[in-house]
Every structure is written in C-alpha cells, then in structure tokens.
Amino acid sequence: MSAPLLTPSTAQDARILSSAPSTRRVITRRDRLLAALLVLCTTLLLQVASRTQGFTRDEGFYFQAAEYHAHYLEDSLSGVFSGHPLAFANRALVDRWHSFNSEHPPLMKTLFGISWRLLHRCTCPKEPGLHPLAYPTPHRTLGLLSQAQAMRLPAHVLTGFLVAGLYLFGALTLGRYVGLLAALFTLFQPRVLFHSQLSCFDAPVTAMIFLTTLSYLYASLPTSRSTEWRRAVLFSFVLALAFLTKLNAFFLPPILLVHSLWLRRAVLRSALADRGADRRQGIRRWLLPPWALCAATLTPLFYVLGWPHLWFDTLQRFNTYAAFHLHHVHYNLEYLGTNYNRPPYPWHYVPVMTLLTQPVVVLFLAVVALSVWLAEARKTADSVEASSDRRGARVLILLGIAWPMLLIMRPGTPIFGAEKHWMPATPFLALLAAAGLFFLMKRLQQQFAAHALGARAIPLVLAVLALLPPVVETARSHPYGLSHYNALAGGPQGGAELGMNRQFWGYAVRGVLPTLNTYARHGAVIYFHDANWPALQMYMKEGVLRRDLRDSGLEEPGVVSSELGLVIHERHFNKYEYWLWDAYGKTQPLAVATHYGVPVATLYARPPRTQCPIAP
Amino acid sequence: MPSSPPSVSAHVKPSRAWLSVGLGVLFVGVVLFELTSALLSTLRTPSWRHYQQAGALLRQSFVAGDLITSAPPFIDPLVREQVGDLMPIAMLGRPDAQRYPHLLEIALGAHQAKDTVGLTPDWQRRIGPLRVSRYSQRSLTVTYDLVEHFHDLALSQRLVTAGSDALPTPCRWQGQPERACPSDLYLPVGAYHCASGRIERRTLELAYAPRYGIAVELDADRETALRWENIPQSAWEGAQLHLWLALHDYYARKNARGPAVVQVDLDGGLLRKEITLTPTNGETRVEHLVLALPPAANDRPLHTIAISARADSAPHHIVGLQGALRR
Numbered sequence: 004m005s006a007p008l009l010t011p012s013t014a015q016d017a018r019i020l021s022s023a024p025s026t027r028r029v030i031t032r033r034d035r036l037l038a039a040l041l042v043l044c045t046t047l048l049l050q051v052a053s054r055t056q057g058f059t060r061d062e063g064f065y066f067q068a069a070e071y072h073a074h075y076l077e078d079s080l081s082g083v084f085s086g087h088p089l090a091f092a093n094r095a096l097v098d099r100w101h102s103f104n105s106e107h108p109p110l111m112k113t114l115f116g117i118s119w120r121l122l123h124r125c126t127c128p129k130e131p132g133l134h135p136l137a138y139p140t141p142h143r144t145l146g147l148l149s150q151a152q153a154m155r156l157p158a159h160v161l162t163g164f165l166v167a168g169l170y171l172f173g174a175l176t177l178g179r180y181v182g183l184l185a186a187l188f189t190l191f192q193p194r195v196l197f198h199s200q201l202s203c204f205d206a207p208v209t210a211m212i213f214l215t216t217l218s219y220l221y222a223s224l225p226t227s228r229s230t231e232w233r234r235a236v237l238f239s240f241v242l243a244l245a246f247l248t249k250l251n252a253f254f255l256p257p258i259l260l261v262h263s264l265w266l267r268r269a270v271l272r273s274a275l276a277d278r279g280a281d282r283r284q285g286i287r288r289w290l291l292p293p294w295a296l297c298a299a300t301l302t303p304l305f306y307v308l309g310w311p312h313l314w315f316d317t318l319q320r321f322n323t324y325a326a327f328h329l330h331h332v333h334y335n336l337e338y339l340g341t342n343y344n345r346p347p348y349p350w351h352y353v354p355v356m357t358l359l360t361q362p363v364v365v366l367f368l369a370v371v372a373l374s375v376w377l378a379e380a381r382k383t384a385d386s387v388e389a390s391s392d393r394r395g396a397r398v399l400i401l402l403g404i405a406w407p408m409l410l411i412m413r414p415g416t417p418i419f420g421a422e423k424h425w426m427p428a429t430p431f432l433a434l435l436a437a438a439g440l441f442f443l444m445k446r447l448q449q450q451f452a453a454h455a456l457g458a459r460a461i462p463l464v465l466a467v468l469a470l471l472p473p474v475v476e477t478a479r480s481h482p483y484g485l486s487h488y489n490a491l492a493g494g495p496q497g498g499a500e501l502g503m504n505r506q507f508w509g510y511a512v513r514g515v516l517p518t519l520n521t522y523a524r525h526g527a528v529i530y531f532h533d534a535n536w537p538a539l540q541m542y543m544k545e546g547v548l549r550r551d552l553r554d555s556g557l558e559e560p561g562v563v564s565s566e567l568g569l570v571i572h573e574r575h576f577n578k579y580e581y582w583l584w585d586a587y588g589k590t591q592p593l594a595v596a597t598h599y600g601v602p603v604a605t606l607y608a609r610p611p612r613t614q615c616p617i618a619p
Numbered sequence: 620m621p622s623s624p625p626s627v628s629a630h631v632k633p634s635r636a637w638l639s640v641g642l643g644v645l646f647v648g649v650v651l652f653e654l655t656s657a658l659l660s661t662l663r664t665p666s667w668r669h670y671q672q673a674g675a676l677l678r679q680s681f682v683a684g685d686l687i688t689s690a691p692p693f694i695d696p697l698v699r700e701q702v703g704d705l706m707p708i709a710m711l712g713r714p715d716a717q718r719y720p721h722l723l724e725i726a727l728g729a730h731q732a733k734d735t736v737g738l739t740p741d742w743q744r745r746i747g748p749l750r751v752s753r754y755s756q757r758s759l760t761v762t763y764d765l766v767e768h769f770h771d772l773a774l775s776q777r778l779v780t781a782g783s784d785a786l787p788t789p790c791r792w793q794g795q796p797e798r799a800c801p802s803d804l805y806l807p808v809g810a811y812h813c814a815s816g817r818i819e820r821r822t823l824e825l826a827y828a829p830r831y832g833i834a835v836e837l838d839a840d841r842e843t844a845l846r847w848e849n850i851p852q853s854a855w856e857g858a859q860l861h862l863w864l865a866l867h868d869y870y871a872r873k874n875a876r877g878p879a880v881v882q883v884d885l886d887g888g889l890l891r892k893e894i895t896l897t898p899t900n901g902e903t904r905v906e907h908l909v910l911a912l913p914p915a916a917n918d919r920p921l922h923t924i925a926i927s928a929r930a931d932s933a934p935h936h937i938v939g940l941q942g943a944l945r946r
Contacts (some may be wrong), residue, residue, distance in 0.1 A: 223746045335869070342827060342902060344873050353765035367649045371642065443646055446639040462695025468646070479657060490656035496664070496727075499693040572696075575869045578824035584708050585808070585822050595696045599666040600727070602696045 034174050041170055041186055042163035048150060048190070049159035053200035056482045057513030058151065061345055061538030062202045065112055066154055067135045068104040069202070073101035074136065074310070094315050101312040105320070106327040107204065109310050110247035114157035115202050121145055122153040126544075133540040133550075150544050154202045162497065165210035166190050168217045173437065175220060176396035180444070181437040184466060188433035191473035194360050194422050195429055197484025205423040205587040208249035212427040215245045215522030219259045220396075223293040235293035244299055245304030250328050251407070251427065256298055258406050263292060266395040267408060331417045335575040342503025342574045347414035356422050357408070359492040359503065361429075362473040365436040372439030373401075400438075403431030421485070421504055440469050481509060483598035495599040505572050509533030510602035515569055516542065516597025518606055520549050522593060523567055528555045530568030532579055562586045567593070569606045583607045662748075663728060665697075668828035670749035673725050674701025676744060676751050681705055683791075686719035690732040690779050698825035700724045701937045712822050712831030714863045714907075720758040726750045762854035765847060765924070765942035766832050769820045773846040776813040779929060780840045787844060800893035809812065815841055825865040825905045832941035834867050835928050837879055842929040850922040850944070852915055858944040860885070862908040864894060877932030881940075884925040887912040897939060912944070 075096065080088020090096060101109065120455045123148045127138035148156065166186040172181015189195055199206040218241040222234040245252035264271075267289060274285020291299075305314050313320055335344045338352055358366065376397050383394075407425040410416065443464050472490075480487035485506040488498030499505065512534040523529065530550050531539060542548035555565035562568055562582040570580040584590050587609045596604040664734065665673075677687065687706050689698040699706055716722060716734035724735050728748055740752040775787035794809025810819035816836035821832040835843050864881055866872050875898040883892045890913050894906055913923070930936035 271811050342869060344869070363653045364646075364649050367646065375874075443639075443642055447643055450636055450639045465646075468650050472650055472657070475654060475657050479661075490653045494656060494660035496660065496693075500691050559807065565806050572693075574827050577829070578868060578870075581712075581822035581824055581829050583709070584829075589703065590699050590706050590708060590711055592696055592700050595700050597697070600697075601659060601693055605696045 004012040017105065023525075029336045030171060030174060034171060034179070037183075038167035038170055040325040045163035045166045045190055045194075046156070046159045046612065047194075049150060049162060049200050050148075050156070053152065053155050053159070056197075056200045057510030058413075058534075058538040059112065059201055059508035059510045060535045060538060060539050063535045063539075064104055065115060065202050066541055067537050068112040069115035069119055069154055070135055071100045071103055071116070071122040072109060072113040072488075076113070076117065077120070086297045091311075097314060102562050105312045106324060108243060108247045108249065108324075109312065111157060111202075111204050111207050115154045118156045119150060119153045122156065123147045123150045124148070130544055138518040143500060148278055154541075155200060158199060158202055158207055160205045161210045162190070162195075163482065165213055165430060168210070168214050169408065169433065172213075172220065173216050173434065175217075175224075177434065178441060180462060180466075181434065181441050184437035184440055184469065185430065185433040187470055188362075188365055188436055188473060189430045191331065191368070191470065192365070192429055192433070193477045193480035193487045194486050195426060196477050197480065198423055204314050205420070205426055208245065208251055209426045209429065211241075211245035211248045212252055212255055212407075213403075213430045215241050215255055216259065216399065218242075219263075220399070221296060223263065223292070232293050232297075235297040236301060238294045239297035239301040240305055241307060243302045246302070246306045247309045251410075251424070254406060254410060258402055260295055262395070262399055262402055264289065264294065267292070267397070275553040323341075333417045334420075334507075335573065336421065336500055336507075337504045337574040344575070346417075348416070350412045350414060353408045353412045353425055357428075357432075359488050359498065359501075360422055361432065361489065362476055363490050364452075364469055364472045365433065365465065368436035368439030368443070368469065369432055370439070372442060375439070375442050376401075377584050387427075391409075400431045400434050404428045404435065421507065436469075440465055466578050475479050479599070482513070485605055486511075486598045486601060486603055495601045499601045502574070505574070505601070506603060507573065509535070509538070509571050511571055512569055512597060513542070513547065515594050515604050517608040519552070519567060519569070522608060523549070523552055526551050526553060527566045528553045528564060530555045530561050530565035530583070533571045533576065534569075565609070567606065567608045571604050572602050580605070626875065627631050632807055634828075638717075643837075650676045656689055665727065665748045670697050670701050670725075674698070674748045676746065677702055677723050677725060678705070680723060680753055682721065684719070685721040685723055686716055686734065688716070688722055688724050688732040688734045690724065690726040690730040693725055694725070695737060708822055708829075709831045712829040712859070714830065714905075714943075716852065717759045717945070718758075718761050718943075720755060721791050721855050722754040722756065724750075724752045726752070727849070755921060759945045761943045762858050763850055765819060765940075765945040768847055771834060771849070772811075772818075773848060774811050774813065775844050775846075776815065777842045777844065778814075778840060779842050790814075790843075791819060812831060813841075816843065818843065818845070823867045824869065825863075825867060825939045826901060827869065828905075830905070830939060830941055832861065832863070832939055835938040835940070837928055837930040837933040837936040837938065839931055839933045842927050844925060844927040846926075847924045848921070849906075850924065852920050852922070854944050855912055855915055855922045858910075858912060858946040859941050860910040861913060861945055862910070863905050863928075863941040864896055864908065865939055866896050866898055867937040869902070871935045871937050872901050875930075875932075875935035879928055879930035879933070879936040879938050881926060881928045881938060883908070883910065884920055884923075884927070885910065886913055886919065897946040 024348050039157065078096055078100070079091035082088065104112065108217040120142065122145050123142070125142040125144050127134060139501055147153075166189060169186040169189055170179070170182040173179060173185055193312050195206065195209070198209075215238070218234070218238045222231070222238040224234075226234070242252070242256065245255065270285065270289040274289055276284055300354055307317060327591065333345050335342055337343075338349065339355075344347075405428075411425050447465070448458045451461065452458065476487070483506065485504070486495050486498070486506075488495055490505060492498045492501060492503065509532065512531065519529065531554055536554055539548060539554065543550045555561040555568075557581050562579070563586045565586070568586070569585045570576060570583060587607055589607075589610055592605045593608045594606045595602050653790065679700070681687070687698070687702060687710065689695050695764055722735055722738070724732055726732065726749065728750075735752070735754050736757055738754040743750060743752040773891065774790035776790060777787040778785050790811040790813035792809055793812045795806050797808050808819070808821075810817040815838035818833065818835050820833055821831075823834055824833050833845070838844060862883065866875065866879060878895045878897045881894050881896060883894070884890070890910060892908065892910060894908060896906065900906070924942075928938045
C-alpha cells in the first residue's frame with residue numbers, strides 16, 4: 004500500500020484519516036545510494052553524449068549570460084575581500100552583469116557560469132573575440148572539462164536529479180520497480196535526452212517541476228509537527244528554485260493546491276460538521292496546509308532574493324519579464340505539412356506530437372495503466388476514503404501529465420518550441436507507463452506462479468523488453484533529436500513525409516562544419532543562417548569550427564556577400580535556400596548533412612569565376 | 620521500512636488467463652514492432668553511394684531539356700548534390716512539368732513525384748532503396764514566357780488616391796545588371812524601382828516551394844502595372860494564358876493583413892479577370908489561372924498582356940507571378 008498523502012495536522016485529522024494505510028513507505032539508505040548512482044550515471048551519459056551535440060541558438064545567449072553571471076559573483080567576492088561586503092548589492096554591479104537576457108530568470112545561467120568558471124580548461128587569453136569579455140590572463144580553474152562541457156554540466160546534473168527523483172517518487176508511492184523504470188523511461192526518451200544535453204532551461208525546468216512535485220509529496224507525508232514544517236520550508240525553497248529556472252513553473256502551485264484540497268476534502272467535511280471557532284480553524288487548515296502557507300510567504304522572498312535583477316524596481320522589472328512571455332513572438336512551426344506562425348494553433352498539435360515522439364512502448368504501457376486505474380476508480384468509487392492515498396498519487400501523476408499539455412493546447416498559446424514546452428509532462432507519463440508495466444508484470448507473475456523460476460524472471464525480462472526500444476530509439480536519435488520521430492510516424496523519414504517539424508534552434512550546422520573547414524579558403528566569409536554568433540564562437544573554442552572564418556551577416560545581404568552559405572532545413576527556411584541559389588547562380592550543394600536520409604543542413608559554395616554555372 | 624507490494628495490482632481481481640497472456644503478447648508485439656521499425660528504417664535509408672550511383676545513371680540518360688525530379692520532396696537536396704549541375708533554377712522553380720517532354724526521376728522506395736503521376740516509365744532501375752526512372756510525355760509548347768521577357772516589360776505605378784486620371788510613373792532599373800554567372804558578383808542583382816516598392820526577377824517562395832518568377836512589391840494607395848506589349852501573333856494564336864500567382868515570402872505573409880488584388884487585362888480590355896490573393900491561401904497554394912485568349916483580329920499583329928496589382932492594406936504584400944502562353 005502506498006503512503007498516505009494526507010497530513011494529519013491534528014488528532015482530529017488523524018481520526019478522519021484512520022482508514023489510511025498503516026504501512027508507510029520510507030526512503031531507505033539503499034534507495035539513497037541508488038538515487039545517487041542514477042545521478043552519477045545520468046550525468047556521465049549526458050557528458051559523453053553532448054560532446055557530439057551541436058550548439059543551439061539559445062545556448063549561445065546563455066553562454067554569454069553565464070560568463071556575465073560568473074563575473075558578477077567574482078566581483079561580489081572581490082568586494083568581500085576588499086572590505087566591501089555589500090558590493091554584491093550595488094545596483095550598478097547588478098545591472099551591469101544581470102541586465103543581459105533578463106527575460107529569463109537567473110538560476111541556470113548562474114549555475115552554467117559557476118560550472119564554467121570552476122571547471123573549464125582555460126585558454127581564454129588566446130581566444131580574443133570569442134568571449135563576451137576580454138580575459139588578458141588565464142583563469143585559475145580545476146581544468147577538468149572543455150568550456151562547452153563545463154557550461155552544460157549543470158543541466159546534466161539536474162537531469163540526474165530528475166532521474167533520481169523519479170526513482171524516489173516511485174519508492175514513495177507506486178513502488179521501487181515502478182520508480183526505477185520511470186527513471187529510465189524518462190532518460191531514454193529521445194527528445195528529453197536531446198534537451199538534457201543543452202545549456203538551456205527546458206530540461207532543468209522539467210526536473211525542477213518534478214522535484215517540486217516530489218517535495219510536495221514529501222511535505223504531505225504524515226510526520227511530526229516540527230518535521231512537517233521543516234519539509235514545508237524545504238518545499239517553498241524548491242518551488243522558488245523552480246521559479247528561478249523558468250516561467251512555466253508558475254503554473255504548478257495552483258495544480259498542487261487543487262490536488263491537495265481534493266485529496267483532503269475529508270478535512271473540509273469534518274470542519275463543516277463543526278461549529279464556531281473549530282469550524283473556521285478547520286476550514287483554514289483545509290485551505291492552507293503548512294506547505295502552502297510556506298509557499299505563499301517564503302517562496303516569493305526566496306525568489307526575489309535569488310534574482311538580483313529584481314532587487315531594484317522590483318514590480319516594474321517583474322512586469323517586464325512577465326510581459327515578454329505574455330506577448331511572446333509567434334515563431335514558425337511545421338505541423339502536418341502546414342507552417343504555423345500565428346494563432347489559432349490546432350489544439351491537437353500537442354497530443355499528436357506526443358504520439359509521434361514518445362517511444363511507442365511507453366505510450367502502450369501508459370494506456371494500459373490508465374485503463375486499469377480508470378477501471379479501479381469506477382469499482383472503488385463508493386469507498387473514497389479507503390482508496391484516497393493510492394488515488395491521490397495517481398491523480399497527482401495524471402495532473403502532472405495533463406497540465407503542461409493543456410496549457411499549450413490552448414489555441415492562443417504561442418507554439419515556438421515544440422514538445423519542450425510540455426516536456427514537464429514526460430516524467431509523469433513515464434511513471435504512468437512504468438505502472439502499466441508493473442501491472443502487466445503482476446498479472447503474468449500470477450499466471451505463472453507455478454513456475455518459480457519463470458515468475459522470478461518475469462520482472463527482469465519485462466523491464467529489459469520495455470527498455471530496449473526507448474534505448475535503441477534514443478541512441479538512433481543522437482545528435483539530431485529534434486528530427487527524430489517514432490515508429491508510429493515511420494521514423495525520421497516518416498516524420499519528414501508527414502510534414503512534421505524537422506528541427507529548430509540551428510544546431511544541425513555542426514553536421515556540415517567538417518566540410519566547411521576543409522573547403523573554405525583562409526578568412527572566407529560564410530553565411531551561417533540560423534546559427535548565431537555566440538554559438539559559432541563556442542564551436543570555434545571547441546575546435547569544431549576554424550577560427551579564421553568570418554560571418555557574412557544576416558538575411559539576404561549576408562547571403563549575397565558570402566562565399567559559402569548554409570541552410571538549415573525547416574519549412575519556413577526554404578526561402579533562404581532560394582536566396583543562396585540566386586546569389587550563387589547554382590542549385591548544387593557542396594554537402595548535405597542528414598539524419599537517417601532526411602536532410603538537416605545543406606552547405607553551398609559560390610562557384611569560382613572560371614566555372615560559370617547554368618544560368619536561370 | 621522497505622515497501623510492501625505496490626498498489627497498481629492490489630485491487631485487481633484475478634481474471635481469466637487469456638487476458639494476462641493476451642496483454643503480454645500485445646506488449647511483446649509492440650516491442651517487436653518498434654525494434655523492427657528501427658531496423659527497417661536503417662535498411663531503407665539510402666547511402667551517399669546509392670545517391671552517387673543513381674546520379675551517375677541519371678546523368679548518362681540526361682539530354683538538355685529533360686526535367687529531373689525527385690520524390691519524396693525531402694530528398695531533393697541529396698539528388699541535387701549529385702546532379703544539381705544539370706538542374707538550373709528555372710527547372711526547380713518551374714510552375715509544372717508540362718513543358719518537358721522527358722522526365723528523369725530519382726525516388727525513394729515506392730514514392731513517386733507528382734510530375735510523373737499517371738505516366739508509364741520508359742525504363743526503371745533500382746539502386747538500393749532508390750529507383751531511377753525515365754518518363755516521356757506529350758509536352759505543351761510555350762510560345763511566350765512572361766518571366767523570360769522580364770526586360771521587355773513596361774512597368775509603372777499609379778497613385779490610386781489621386782483619382783482615375785492620375786498619370787502613372789514609370790519604374791526604373793537600379794543596381795547591377797542580371798548576369799548569367801554571378802560567381803564574381805558579391806552584390807545584389809538590381810531591380811526595377813517604382814515610386815514605392817520594387818519589381819524583380821528572382822526565385823520566389825510561393826507556398827514554401829521555389830518558383831522562378833517576378834516579385835512585385837506593393838504599397839498601399841498605389842497600383843503597380845506590368846505590361847508585356849508587342850507579343851507576336853505567332854505566339855498568341857491558338858494559345859492559352861497560364862498565370863500562377865501567390866504572395867511571396869512567408870515572413871511578409873505572416874505580417875501582411877488583408878488581400879492583394881491582381882487584375883489581368885488582355886489586348887486593352889478585350890478580356891479582363893480579377894483575382895484576390897490572401898496571405899492565408901498563399902501559405903498553402905498557388906493560384907493557377909488559365910485564360911483563353913481573345914481571338915486575334917487581322918488588324919492586330921501585336922498583342923498586350925497587362926497585369927496590375929494593388930493591396931489597400933500593404934505593406935508586406937509581395938505578389939509573386941509566373942506566366943506563359945502555352946499551346
């Protein structure tokens with residue numbers, strides 16, 4: 004039986020909850036060890052995988068911001084050592100280092116910066132023009148990682164925490180088998196693995212939203228009064244970290260509160276049965292459990308404290324931040340052969356993309372679990388209290404799947420990043436799928452109970468079978484995770500035929516850089532299309548792109564003045580390829596980078612004077 | 620304490636054996652389906668060598684005037700990597716395949732280009748997952764191509780708000796001349812500049828596909844007119860006028876509000892036709908207009924096609940057009 008999610012704040016509550024299971028799930032030392040191992044293995048896997056992963060546009064901006072944030076911390080520390088301990092709160096200092104990219108909260112950028120500052124192998128003085136700041140002397144660092152790997156490490160570790168958190172969530176609610184499988188289902192999801200490699204916010208916020216939900220679960224477990232408040236404070240802190248990671252975390256607290264109120268409706272019933280002060284107290288207790296009280300009071304405090312940019316003109320700056328996202332520009336996204344760049348967006352985009360990008364076996368198992376849960380819910384509808392704990396965990400998982408998807412399914416919500424914007428649903432979907440496999444395993448064990456060896460082997464065999472397709476598909480998807488579609492779509496080629504979004508963020512240029520390095524003359528001017536300069540700077544620092552090459556600039560003037568040009572294949576980017584044809588007078592590319600036969604980036608070279616191409 | 624058995628199956632009543640086994644079989648089926656699909660996807664992916672061999676085979680059969688096509692559309696860059704030197708912009712930016720008597724196709728698996736649908740191949744050869752085919756068809760004769768005669772155009776613009784008797788202002792060429800070989804030209808090709816907006820010949824993006832044609836940039840309150848005068852009787856007689864029209868450039872379409880209106884006038888009012896181009900329609904389709912030409916009179920040895928365009932809610936309206944007299 005699962006742990007009760009209700010928190011008996013009083014003896015009266017405890018009586019109400021007397022039907023709750025007496026066997027409580029706890030986290031053991033072995034669980035903690037396994038969780039730590041999962042963090043370590045995930046981090047190592049992502050560190051290795053990301054060495055061949057192209058840099059994305061947004062990473063370029065965050066690399067810059069990370070160096071600024073590192074500099075802010077260095078300046079603050081210098082202040083401490085030079086007798087100005089409050090230098091960190093100096094407005095000029097804060098604005099100097101935190102104004103750039105202030106449309107996103109700082110947590111991850113600061114972590115990227117700290118990791119870079121401590122761990123990178125420094126050749127910075129030899130990299131003039133490749134950093135947002137000049138470094139005349141090398142940094143004193145541990146020198147363990149390349150610059151890109153150091154920048155990306157925090158996202159890798161945080162994904163490790165997500166994977167470990169999934170295991171612990173399972174251990175607390177549906178069982179360790181479920182938890183471990185959910186952890187691996189999440190890690191081996193092609194799109195999750197892609198985003199987890201990057202110095203961006205989408206995998207981190209997926210992790211933070213899940214970890215916040217886990218800490219809510221933890222804060223809701225019955226315990227002593229003092230521990231309960233300690234856990235509530237912990238929850239409010241984790242929630243603030245989630246807010247400091249990315250905006251979508253703001254949608255989580257109302258969901259958790261609704262879940263809590265529904266789950267603890269017996270407290271309300273009891274309060275309504277009372278009169279006078281007891282009644283008011285009971286209702287207050289129902290409305291505001293300790294974790295919610297802490298979230299309402301401490302979280303805003305932690306949030307503002309954690310974001311130096313908000314220390315001055317707080318309301319105005321927060322409004323600017325919110326307005327940026329409320330009025331976000333509508334980017335382009337191809338879906339079933341149509342390019343969408345303004346509302347209304349098709350509501351079915353989210354479910355169809357989910358259907359075509361999640362491993363099929365995960366979808367199948369999730370359907371199994373959902374069917375079982377619905378069937379059981381109907382059967383136990385009359386004994387609500389008796390099943391409330393188990394049902395509470397299940398409802399929490401289903402809510403975790405539903406809210407990120409429903410948010411993006413609203414026709415007016417800008418769709419500018421495909422599945423990454425409802426990626427927080429993925430860990431919960433993995434839990435659902437793992438529960439489905441657990442159900443199947445139990446049924447088969449019952450079936451083969453007479454065969455002792457067979458019954459013992461079933462959990463392992465099923466786990467291996469269930470994990471094999473996600474592992475294979477994830478391995479195949481690398482390093483073009485956004486071009487990858489599942490077997491239902493017909494793989495990457497099927498996705499291209501269906502007219503599904505090929506990619507975004509311009510990271511596929513990495514595929515043609517070896518040819519570019521070989522072919523371009525010294526100092527050649529290149530049209531890099533959607534790959535932005537900060538990302539190109541990182542390619543140069545990593546030795547992937549020659550440092551003598553120059554960027555021809557943006558749009559058609561950039562194309563016209565270039566010697567070589569590349570185009571990243573997205574439907575709305577077709578016109579850039581036509582610009583290259585017009586500018587170079589030819590349609591024959593020099594090289595095409597592909598993912599399972601689907602072009603992701605194409606490189607063109609202007610023909611030499613002696614070789615006049617066929618005219619239009 | 621370590622956990623007791625988890626909850627999922629705790630309340631499931633024992634049911635018939637077939638349900639458990641059936642579910643298990645279904646599960647294994649899904650796993651096999653996904654793994655097999657991954658394996659087949661790898662096997663069905665042509666290698667660079669396959670494309671190289673297909674390109675070499677196609678090159679042997681290619682004769683100037685043949686059309687090279689590919690299917691599905693996403694393999695197009697890979698085909699051009701091999702035989703792009705035989706594929707000029709005008710071929711890729713064609714309105715359709717009707718003017719080509721022979722078609723050479725590189726296709727993946729069972730795919731077929733829309734150009735070759737309904738045709739029987741003269742020959743066909745498989746190279747790994749690729750298929751190279753040659754088709755022949757009865758082609759249409761192009762007697763006069765409006766895009767080819769771009770420099771014969773009389774271009775002008777008229778301020779609509781100034782009344783119907785406002786005099787049109789001619790548009791003038793500015794910038795570099797068009798060249799057959801732009802290898803040493805690091806400057807944009809010139810264009811005809813009107814009082815507002817410009818008219819140029821280029822590769823258009825109409826409904827996300829390439830079209831080699833004429834781009835007419837519109838401004839509110841102004842009507843831009845294109846006149847092909849002196850079209851010979853020999854080109855006119857027995858032909859039809861085919862026009863392909865849509866709004867060019869996805870970014871302009873995204874920002875455009877309201878339609879553009881295009882009016883076609885043949886031989887000074889003998890036939891008039893108006894068509895409305897909306898940004899939404901331009902996302903997915905190119906309007907194809909077929910006009911039967913007015914009968915030629917004996918006293919009219921030369922003919923005129925006049926196309927005028929306006930958009931009351933411009934800017935962000937760039938009309939892209941292709942046109943030809945076909946027989």
